[in-house]
Amino acid sequence: MVNRMDRTGLRAVPAEVLAAGDLLAVPDGGEPAEVAAVAVEDDDFGVPALVVATLANGRRLRLATGSMAYLEPAGSDLGGSAVAADHGSAEELVAQTAQAHPDNPALQELAGRLARGINLKSGSNLQDLHQFALTLLVDEGDTAASLTIADLLADLPFDGNFGRWKWIEGGLAIAAYLTRHDDVRSARYSTAIRAADDAEADPLRAKTAAMYRQRQLNEPNVYDPEILRASGAGRSEVERDWRVLRIGVLLYLRAHGGSETLSRDILERRIAAELAAVAALNAQLGE
Known part of the structure; x- marks a missing residue:
């Protein structure tokens, strides 16, 4: 199981930030494997539920959204x-x-x-x-x-x-x-x-999609529990990664025009506050 792996030297990141090229620790404790592709699967209500990482060897790993993935640091050189x-x-x-x-x-x-x-x-x-x-x-x-x-x-x-x-x-x-x-x-x-908002041609599906979209706009997942847990545990790097994900959500909400619960002005203030919070965490991590 993942919780019995030796994570020494590995970097913990939210599963949602996995990207192709990352070297991901595998559940059986073998050598970290390169991620070839990443997809996110929604639950029946349209809420992201699983991050599916396809490895270079064809193996597929499923991680619950909100969970942590463990990556091997990989250096790179632009090489001109x-x-x-x-x-x-x-x-x-x-x-x-x-x-x-x-x-x-x-x-x-x-x-x-x-x-x-x-x-x-x-x-x-x-x-x-x-x-x-x-x-x-x-x-x-x-x-x-x-x-x-x-x-x-x-x-x-x-x-x-x-x-x-x-x-x-x-x-x-x-x-x-x-x-x-x-x-x-x-x-x-x-x-x-908003180009994708009206992409569904079937009227019933379009109505259902609009309902889910409005719910996500009104009650967005801004990772409050994850940030609180990381902050309370003193895990500044993990907290930083969750806050960056939160910034992405807030940016999307703002660009979409806000929602029934969050105005554009409120979102702009929250984005500014999160940018400041991440800057403070970056400074702390750099000390």
């Missing part, structure tokens, strides 16, 4: 990718952005994966781009670079694939927040984020 990438390409943009933040290992790792080639039809590449933009915002406060990367996602249309769309949606949410002082531009992102 900015030079190798085509001029003006997404790969070059990512590499040059990462080079501006050489002391951020998360950005270096993401850029190392993306330097192999960015396929905007690949869910794992879209996930990495979203995480890259979010890390620039949350950890570095580099709003200009974060918006530039988010725009790589925001330009992509909804094609019916909800697995890919959630990362595009995340990019749109970041972009809408970072352009909040430009009403016209921010509104374009907010309109685009």
Whole structure:
């Protein structure tokens, strides 16, 4: 069982942040295996319930949302990718952005994966781009670079694939927040984020989907129990990871126009408070 594994030297992260390329500890205590793909399965009410990680060897591992996954730290080296990438390409943009933040290992790792080639039809590449933009915002406060990367996602249309769309949606949410002082531009992102809302052609299914969506908007999962547990246990790194997930939820809610229970103004104040909380935790972890 997982709780009997030797986790020495492994990093605990929320299951929801697993990404392709991560080296994931397996339940039987064997060598950590590379994650090839990640999917999230909803329960019957449309609420995320399981994170399904497909390993490079074809094995599938199921983790409950809200649980912890254990990763082996993986170093990466951009290896001059900015030079190798085509001029003006997404790969070059990512590499040059990462080079501006050489002391951020998360950005270096993401850029190392993306330097192999960015396929905007690949869910794992879209996930990495979203995480890259979010890390620039949350950890570095580099709003200009974060918006530039988010725009790589925001330009992509909804094609019916909800697995890919959630990362595009995340990019749109970041972009809408970072352009909040430009009403016209921010509104374009907010309109685009609702593209999937009316995708269901069947009237009954569309009505059911709208009901679930409104419930999720009114009663969003912002990881209160997980954050409280991590804070109470003094696990600052775990608390930080849960707060970053919370920021993603709040950004989405804001871009969607808020809800019946959370206005856009309230959401903006909460986002600012969470960014400050993560900055404080980062400073604490860096001491």
